Amino acid sequence: MADPQARLEQMLARLKACNFRLTPQRLAVVKILAASVDHPGVERIYDQVKEVFPTTSLATIYKTVALLKELNEVLEIRFSESSRFDGNKPYPHPHVICLKCKKILDPELAGIEKLTQEASHRTGFRIVNHRLDFIGICPECQTQE
Amino acid sequence: MADPQARLEQMLARLKACNFRLTPQRLAVVKILAASVDHPGVERIYDQVKEVFPTTSLATIYKTVALLKELNEVLEIRFSESSRFDGNKPYPHPHVICLKCKKILDPELAGIEKLTQEASHRTGFRIVNHRLDFIGICPECQTQE
DNA sequence: TATTTATAAAGAGTAATTATCAATAAAAAA
DNA sequence: TTTTTTATTGATAATTACTCTTTATAAATA
Incomplete structure (x- = not known):
């Protein structure tokens, strides 16, 4: 943070x-x-x-x-x-979102730059932004199932 | 396709x-x-x-x-x-989206499984889905700038 | 054929967001 | 400081994508 x-x-x-x-x-x-x-x-x-x-x-x-x-x-x-x-990290970064409690975390992940380059290279797009969300169930909500 | x-x-x-x-x-x-x-x-x-x-x-x-x-x-x-x-690829896959013409392409990208595992490992989430969108300008719209 | 059931059409309702605009208050000028 | 200018606020109306409800219709089954 x-x-x-x-x-x-x-x-x-x-x-x-x-x-x-x-x-x-x-x-x-x-x-x-x-x-x-x-x-x-x-x-x-x-x-x-x-x-x-x-x-x-x-x-x-x-x-x-x-x-x-x-x-x-x-x-x-x-x-x-x-x-x-x-407002704390005002730039694209991956999120992990809980389906149940709607909690959002910011995991530290490597390798997105490489993926972005690959996408740009394969499609010819000029990539200016991205969005990467993982959707799932957080540890707390898993115990309540 | x-x-x-x-x-x-x-x-x-x-x-x-x-x-x-x-x-x-x-x-x-x-x-x-x-x-x-x-x-x-x-x-x-x-x-x-x-x-x-x-x-x-x-x-x-x-x-x-x-x-x-x-x-x-x-x-x-x-x-x-x-x-x-x-309806043609009804499972999560990366998209490349043009800001201008709203065109959406499906680039073939490797390495998303690895990222998913990393996100799950770091956060303890059970990941059931993901979303990866790259936003930019397509080659056609780039020429019209 | 009569009956049940799934589906379609029309349109009202909903929730998040945006637009409008008179009133207000912050900054600039006197 | 006082006045003037103009950005900003607050209340509310409008918008928009979507959902729900009702009624009508058509298919399946007895």
């Missing part, structure tokens, strides 16, 4: 460099994402922000997250049902 | 074996999926079926595709915007 403090400063610096205003609501969202290891969804972020700023609108969360994604400071992991976000 | 005729027969056999009726609408959908190399979405399938059976409902396409997925005869590739389907 990247250092949350460093991530926070990096994200704030990026916002400032692009002349986006730092509002209290924005700061709250950025803080949550910089320290996120559990890939929260908008609803989770919303709940946390509302503890500090109760009048915050869900639309503000959506807009802030979209802005940070635009600035390449968060990674969006889209599912058909909803999205989850990673 | 698997032989479309063989895939068609396999899919029809599976429907019959499970005592599902072979209606004209269903047959039309199955035919399209068995021969699909371009990973069509529901809307595309719908348009093609309507050419033969103009009164067909979109819900029928959704239901037929869901049924075939249930029987493991099609692979659903979910995107947040919509789903695409593969």
Whole structure:
């Protein structure tokens, strides 16, 4: 995991460099994402922000997250049902996702660069991004079966 | 690519074996999926079926595709915007997706089994599925930039 | 033929997300 | 500091992909 403090400063610096205003609501969202290891969804972020700023609108969360994604400071992991976000490692990396509890982990895996090159070579595509998800059952949920 | 005729027969056999009726609408959908190399979405399938059976409902396409997925005869590739389907290779395999024209290709890549084992080993997950998409620009769209 | 059962069509309903816009507040200018 | 400018917020409406419900229809079976 990247250092949350460093991530926070990096994200704030990026916002400032692009002349986006730092509002209290924005700061709250950025803080949550910089320290996120559990890939929260908008609803989770919303709940946390509302503890500090109760009048915050869900639309503000959506807009802030979209802005940070635009600035390449968060990674969006889209599912058909909803999205989850990673502000701590805002670049493509493999995920392991539990079907039951929806937990998402970031395993350290080698060899994806090689696969990417192979895909590019075989298809002629210029590859700019990738997504690698393993879907299964986590150890905790396995014991509850 | 698997032989479309063989895939068609396999899919029809599976429907019959499970005592599902072979209606004209269903047959039309199955035919399209068995021969699909371009990973069509529901809307595309719908348009093609309507050419033969103009009164067909979109819900029928959704239901037929869901049924075939249930029987493991099609692979659903979910995107947040919509789903695409593969009735020709109905098992997990890597995709290369063009950002511009939304074309989807199936490159032959080795080494995914090894990655899966590594992910399982590192996290303790029981992996039952995976998804590997490379996103980029296809050769045709590269020339139009 | 009568009856049961699976399936189709139509359209209302759902949930996540996006768009709209008046009100507000942060930054810039005076 | 005060004023002005303009980005941002918050409430809500609109959108969109998809699902559910109901009713109608057609096939299988007795």
